[in-house]
Structure formats: C-alpha cells, structure tokens
Amino acid sequence: MSKKIKKEKNNENPAKSLETLGINVVSQIKKGKNPEIPIPIRALSNVEFDEKSQTVTLGNKISARYFFNVAHAKKFLQTVEVASISKNLLSEKKHASLRDVFYMAKRTIPGTKVNLVDEQTESDSVLEDLELITDLSREQLHVNANKNGSVAGKVVIEDKGDTIDWSKLGSGGWSIPSNVEEIKFKKVTGKFILYMEKAAVWERLHEDKFWEKQNCIIMSSQGQTTRGIRRLLQRLTSEFNLPIYVLCDNDPWGAYIYSVIKYGSINLAHISSKMAIPSVKYLGITCDDIEKYKLEKHSIKLKDTDLARIKQISEYTWFKDNKAWQRQFKMMKENKTKLEIQALSSRGISFISDVYLPEKIKNKDFLN
Amino acid sequence: MAKTVAEELAKKQQSISVSEFFTKNRHLLGFDNPRRALLTTIKEGVDNSLDACQEAKVLPEIKVKIKQLEEERYSVIVEDNGPGIVKAQIPNIFAKLLYGSKFFTMKQQRGQQGIGISAAVLYSQLTTGKPAKITSKIGKNHPAHYYELKIDTKNNEPDIVIDKEVSFDQDHGTRVELEMEAIYQKGSRGVDEYLKQTSIANPHAEIIYTDPEGQKIKFPRASDKLPVEPKEIKPHPHGIELGIFISMLENTNSKTLTSFFTNDFIRVSSVTAKKICDEALFKPTEKPQSLNRDQAEKLYKIVQNTKLIAPPTNCLSPIGDDALQKSLEKEVPAEFFASITRPAAVYRGNPFQIEAAIAYGGQLDPEGPIKLLRFANRVPLQYQQSACAITKSIIDTNWRNYNISQSRGALPQGPITIAVHMASVWVPFTSESKEAVAHYPEIIKEIKLAVQECGRKLATHIRRTVRVREQRERASLFEKYIPEIASSLHNLTKTNKKEIEDNLYKILKKSLKDLMPQEEENVEENKKRKK
Numbered sequence: 001m002s003k004k005i006k007k008e009k010n011n012e013n014p015a016k017s018l019e020t021l022g023i024n025v026v027s028q029i030k031k032g033k034n035p036e037i038p039i040p041i042r043a044l045s046n047v048e049f050d051e052k053s054q055t056v057t058l059g060n061k062i063s064a065r066y067f068f069n070v071a072h073a074k075k076f077l078q079t080v081e082v083a084s085i086s087k088n089l090l091s092e093k094k095h096a097s098l099r100d101v102f103y104m105a106k107r108t109i110p111g112t113k114v115n116l117v118d119e120q121t122e123s124d125s126v127l128e129d130l131e132l133i134t135d136l137s138r139e140q141l142h143v144n145a146n147k148n149g150s151v152a153g154k155v156v157i158e159d160k161g162d163t164i165d166w167s168k169l170g171s172g173g174w175s176i177p178s179n180v181e182e183i184k185f186k187k188v189t190g191k192f193i194l195y196m197e198k199a200a201v202w203e204r205l206h207e208d209k210f211w212e213k214q215n216c217i218i219m220s221s222q223g224q225t226t227r228g229i230r231r232l233l234q235r236l237t238s239e240f241n242l243p244i245y246v247l248c249d250n251d252p253w254g255a256y257i258y259s260v261i262k263y264g265s266i267n268l269a270h271i272s273s274k275m276a277i278p279s280v281k282y283l284g285i286t287c288d289d290i291e292k293y294k295l296e297k298h299s300i301k302l303k304d305t306d307l308a309r310i311k312q313i314s315e316y317t318w319f320k321d322n323k324a325w326q327r328q329f330k331m332m333k334e335n336k337t338k339l340e341i342q343a344l345s346s347r348g349i350s351f352i353s354d355v356y357l358p359e360k361i362k363n364k365d366f367l368n
Numbered sequence: 369m370a371k372t373v374a375e376e377l378a379k380k381q382q383s384i385s386v387s388e389f390f391t392k393n394r395h396l397l398g399f400d401n402p403r404r405a406l407l408t409t410i411k412e413g414v415d416n417s418l419d420a421c422q423e424a425k426v427l428p429e430i431k432v433k434i435k436q437l438e439e440e441r442y443s444v445i446v447e448d449n450g451p452g453i454v455k456a457q458i459p460n461i462f463a464k465l466l467y468g469s470k471f472f473t474m475k476q477q478r479g480q481q482g483i484g485i486s487a488a489v490l491y492s493q494l495t496t497g498k499p500a501k502i503t504s505k506i507g508k509n510h511p512a513h514y515y516e517l518k519i520d521t522k523n524n525e526p527d528i529v530i531d532k533e534v535s536f537d538q539d540h541g542t543r544v545e546l547e548m549e550a551i552y553q554k555g556s557r558g559v560d561e562y563l564k565q566t567s568i569a570n571p572h573a574e575i576i577y578t579d580p581e582g583q584k585i586k587f588p589r590a591s592d593k594l595p596v597e598p599k600e601i602k603p604h605p606h607g608i609e610l611g612i613f614i615s616m617l618e619n620t621n622s623k624t625l626t627s628f629f630t631n632d633f634i635r636v637s638s639v640t641a642k643k644i645c646d647e648a649l650f651k652p653t654e655k656p657q658s659l660n661r662d663q664a665e666k667l668y669k670i671v672q673n674t675k676l677i678a679p680p681t682n683c684l685s686p687i688g689d690d691a692l693q694k695s696l697e698k699e700v701p702a703e704f705f706a707s708i709t710r711p712a713a714v715y716r717g718n719p720f721q722i723e724a725a726i727a728y729g730g731q732l733d734p735e736g737p738i739k740l741l742r743f744a745n746r747v748p749l750q751y752q753q754s755a756c757a758i759t760k761s762i763i764d765t766n767w768r769n770y771n772i773s774q775s776r777g778a779l780p781q782g783p784i785t786i787a788v789h790m791a792s793v794w795v796p797f798t799s800e801s802k803e804a805v806a807h808y809p810e811i812i813k814e815i816k817l818a819v820q821e822c823g824r825k826l827a828t829h830i831r832r833t834v835r836v837r838e839q840r841e842r843a844s845l846f847e848k849y850i851p852e853i854a855s856s857l858h859n860l861t862k863t864n865k866k867e868i869e870d871n872l873y874k875i876l877k878k879s880l881k882d883l884m885p886q887e888e889e890n891v892e893e894n895k896k897r898k899k
Binding site for chain 2: 022
C-alpha cells in the first residue's frame, strides 16, 4: 500500500472492494497467519504539503492492524464489522447515517463486558479508515453524515428531480446535504461566495438580504466545515470560477477552519484533492480589523489551550512561510486576545452587512 | 514551735524496698498488666535460655508450657538444654534483682539491662506469694539441683525455701517454674505470636510450646548452624553518653588520660588522645579519677567533636539472609519470599546491621495493611509499632513503585509480611520498655535500602504473575472475539463461518506465546525511561 491513493478507482463496484478486503483477511487466516489489514496513518506525522497542488496530502506511512494483538484486536473487529455493515447497505440499496452505523455495530460481545463500539467516534473513525483501505468515499459506502449548514443566493439547482432556487427558500435557506455529488447547477448568477463558520452570522446576513445586495452566495456550517459543504464549495468554484471568501472568528480555531477549506485537513488528507480549494481567501476577522474598527474592548482573553493551538498551527508547513499569517499569529500571541465575528454587532446590529463586509470586499482586504 | 514542713516530710521518707521500687516501675519492666506480665516472664525465660545455649555453643531446644490454675492464675515453665547453672549462682541469678553479667559490655546481645528473670520471680512472689522453682544440671556426672526461692525484698537478697538434689531427664539444662497472676490471650501481642516470631529470628532454635489448652505447637529449626558468636568490643567514644563516660573515668584502671583513651576505647590512637588532652588544656598524664564533673563534660564535648575512625563492624552477628528467609518460609504461608542482609553501618559510633525479608501472596490476608515483624538483636518487638524507626522507614518507602498499593503516610497494603532485624552492639530504643527503635537517620536509611531491595524483587515477581494472568485473560478475550469476526467475514466473503473460526482458534493457540515478548519490550522501555 505504499502507492498513493488512486482516486475513484473502484467507483464501479464498491461491494467488490469490500469483498476484496474480506478475502484478503480470510486467505491470511487460512494460511495460519495472524491476519493484518494495512492502513495508511492519518496523523500529522504522515501528511505532506504538496507545493504544486497547494494541498495537504497523505504520506506513505502504513500501519498494520493485527487481529491477534491486544491493542489492535477490537479495532480490527470494528473494521471488518463496519465493512460488513456497509456491504449490506450497498446490497439493499439503502443509505445510513453515521449514527445508524454506530447503532448497527454497537452490541456487547457475548461472554464479555466489552462493547464492539462504545462511542460513535469509534465507528466514524473506522469508516474513515475504510475509505482509505477501499479507495471509496464514505458516500460511496452508502453512509452519510448529518445535514449541516445553510446556503442562500442567486443559484438554481436540480436535486433528485426537484428544481430548487436558493433565493426563494424563506428564512432557513437550503440545508446542505452530506452528499452533493448528484446535484446539477442550472443557473448561477452570484459573483462570489461568502462562507462563515457561524450559523448565527449567516442568519444575520440572510435577514439583511446581504446576498441580494452584494449579488453573492452566503453559506455557513456550525464549527468545522463538513465534507458536503467543502465539496459544494469546490464544485461551485471549479465549475463557475467563483471566488470564495471565508469569515471566521479571530482565533487559532478560526484560522484552522480556513486552513481546512483551503489546503485540506490532516484527518482527511486522503481526499484533499476532492475537497481542498487553494484559491479561497480569508476575509476576516483579522487582528488588524480589531484595531481598525476599534473592537479592542470587545475581545476575549486567550486561554492557555488557545495559545498552545496558535503555536501548533503556526508551525504547520503550509503556514510556516506565510508572512501575512505569521504576522497574525504573532499579533494574537502579543495581544493575548481573540475576537468573535459577532463582536461586530457592538457597532450596530447590521454593521457587519452594511459596513464591515462591503468595505473589506471593495478594498480586497483579504489574507491569502 | 511547730515543726517545719521539711521535718514533717522527713518522717515519711525512708528507704524504699525493692518491692516498692518494682511496683512503682512495673511499666518500665514490662509488668504493667497481667497480660503483659505473662509475656514478659516468658520473654525473660526464653532470652536467658537462648543466651545460655549460645554461650555453650549448643543448638537450643526450649520447652515452654503454660498451665491455667485459676481464672487469672497461671503456671509458666521454661526449660532449656543449656549449660546449666552452678549451684552457688542459682539463688543470685533468680532471687536477686539487678544481678547479672550483662553490664557495661559492648556486644550484641538480647536483653541489654539485666533486669531479667529475677523481675519475673518478684512479680510471681508479689501476686501469689509462692516461691520460684528452679532446677538446673551442669553435666552428665553432676547432680541436678532443685531450689525453691523467694526474694527478701527488704535487703534484695535470695531467700532459700527448699534446696535439694533431684533427678533431671537431660544431661544439662535449666528449668524455671513460676506461678503468677496473669491473663492469657492470643493475638499479635500474645505469647503464641512471640514464640513464633522468636523462632523466625532464631532459625537455629527449636521451640516446643504447650499452650493453656494443652495443645503442643512445635516451631522447628530452619538451620542447624549456630549463629556466629558476637565479638565484644570496647566502646567507641562517639557511641557513649556523658554519664557513662564519667563513670568510666571514675572506674578505669588506666593511670593517665592518654592510656584511658587508648585502652578503654577503640579507635583512639595515642596521638589523637594527646591532641584531645591538649585541646582541653589537661595534662596527658593526668589521673582520670582527678577530673571533676565539669572537667569531664568539657573533655567529653571535645571528644565528640574530634574526628575518629568508625568502629569495626565485624563484631555483629546477623541472622543471615538465607536463614531469615528459611525461617519465614517455615512460619508464613506465602507463595513468594525474598530477603537481604545489608552491609554493616554505623550510627553515633555504634556499629549496626539491618536485615529484611518479605513474604507475599499465598494464604496471607489480601485485605488491609501488611503485617510487620520487627526484631532487635533477635528479639521480637511486639509493642509500640507506630513509634518505631522500622515502621517509619517502611511508610516512607514508596511501595507503589513495586505495584503495591499504599495510602499516603501509611503502611502499604496487601498480602505481605515484612520482617526487619536490627543487629547492633547498642540498639537505641525510644524508651525503657525497649519496644521501638529510635529514629536515627543512618538507621532509617539502612532499613529503607533493605526493604527497597526486597520490594524490587517482589515487584519482579508480581509483574511476572500479573503477566501470566493477563495473558490468560487476553487469550479468553480473543476467544470471544473469534465468532464475531468470523460472522462479519462470512458476510463479506461468504466463506464458511466454521472454517474461519477453526483456523482462528488454531492461530490463537500457536501465537499465544508470541503475544508476550511485546509486553517485555515495553517493560524494557519503561526501565530505560526511568534511567
């Protein structure tokens, strides 16, 4: 498995891929070997920054998961079990949520006090491993994440035969599904996309009809950007050449949300090519904004964990030589404060949509 | 004119008799209650027997018998196969207080003050009015002498009630029989425990005990080797107190201060002696007896501040780690034993040596604190455990390093017995009752080193047994996993489930051994990290 993950190799027959995994294990067992499943390591130690594509990619390090190893046995069992669950989903032509998969796997192993899975994070993580092992995406394995995130703007799409106009969906906007591969874009008139990390800010902009006034698309999730949103962003920018501006809190966590959208994430480095969007720009909030808009009094003190995270992020390969970002990190550390997007409301409830965002966009006041 | 207060008091003042002294100080002598009196009597008798056998180089065979006569009245018999006592000495040894040969010798020995068996005779007499019955025989062709003795408490002189020749079923030995008010109880401070611990600390002795219920308990020998006779040494100047120093000045046969230092002490050369005298501004040729108290104290202080070579340590007679461990194995039903004898060390001019042994598991109580056996010069210390330096040293050792649970400031917990022996020419006790070793840093350090060594050996054993148990648990866990994985694989590949299971069980059996080395690697790593 030292070769790089090949994209969409097995798209044709996902069930076959899962079967192959099973057959490999069974043949080892028949030979009397301690069965192993090779799995690429998903950690900072095994990601590289590819200068050419400007994305985080997975390295070549492989770990072997053994059944007859105290530390691996349970994980090994989980891997095979989740593969089996996924195979059933495929044969029944049903989709399950991550939560469903967790409950389908969860049970107490007879004669022990051991649960096959205790937390959903375990089955989630095994699914990500399965993606790597089989070269299939989670969606191809018929497992979807929860819907998360909203979008509004001058776009018309077709989804499962329904035509949907993102500008005519009332106060809630369109909720972005976990799988956006089947969506067809029929008409895209917005000129750029504004993505924000907070649903509350999205609602503010939506109420102010920001997307109408600025002729754009506004999109949000809550916290980390889900795969569905990242895929949707990538499709819009690659198919319609729309610039994307990201609006996050002024803290290391906000910076990492931006980093994931732009370069890809460490955890899902194997699918960076399908997710990362190197052209996105960071609109704010920046440390300079705090000074410029006199928001010092509305900032929050950084905690030790925040400071530690700043140190970590500033050392990532893709930020290391980025002078503009290093300057931001330095200022954060010196000021020892962070600023939430909503702090802009201290200057008036619609200050963000009337003054802050238009000024920033007009002046092209972005970080790259 | 009325009499002065002093005159009134003078009327009441009169020389107190030996019995009054005894009654007032019975707590110091170990006779403060009927229960302890029984134990102390047996202790004094057994100590005497062990000492006598040791001097005669005989393997001790000691018979102890307790008979209940009334609710709180018992008869105690201690009989040994020692050298016996010459007729003329019998009354003095048993019926005269503070008569003995143990004063002022610097030598490792059991009792250190010679209160001894006569105190038990007096206690017997005070509580029952009956005489002590002594039989002794010194050799095959000698008669056995039987005495019934009382103490003339006014004059502290023996009062012979009966003196006759009898038959004795051994070639030599001594038998003591005392009737006394007493309470017999089992438990950690009772006679049974004392005899058991005495047997542990004296592997060369055989003790046959008949308890009040008539049950015979035999504590056999763990070793046929007699202990090395401890050598008598002269005191080291740093090891004596001012009072003793003064009485040594008064009683010395040396004619000059220089010869006093060089002859009556060890480790003082004539050059050093002269230097000490010069510093004190005394003539080296001064007669020792001519110094007054203040001058003696001045000289004492200078001596204490003079650098001297530490005393020799070859005068000690430890039990020996092998013998101690064998003793423990014989009396403690555990599964693992370890022991160590430390090299001799010195505190305040006194040579001493620490030995420790540990017993673990088996039938020992897994709940509660460990059982601690303390010994000083082969004598069990059964009282004042919490005041003892041995206890403190064990509490201060971090037992969690050895996989043994321990709360802060407490003895460790678990199925463990620890025995610690201190051998010394002078064991420093915290009080006259001689039940707790005083807290000298040098002593605590040595005890800690000894028990740490035992702890390390125990930890290795525990790790090994725990590993074997874990291995068993792991194997059973894999066994439980196998049907699960087989059914998942069957679903994925349609391979026969039974076939997968059978193959996996085969691999499990084969690879069980290989699962272990990994553990050991980790252990190695931990060791490296600690370094």
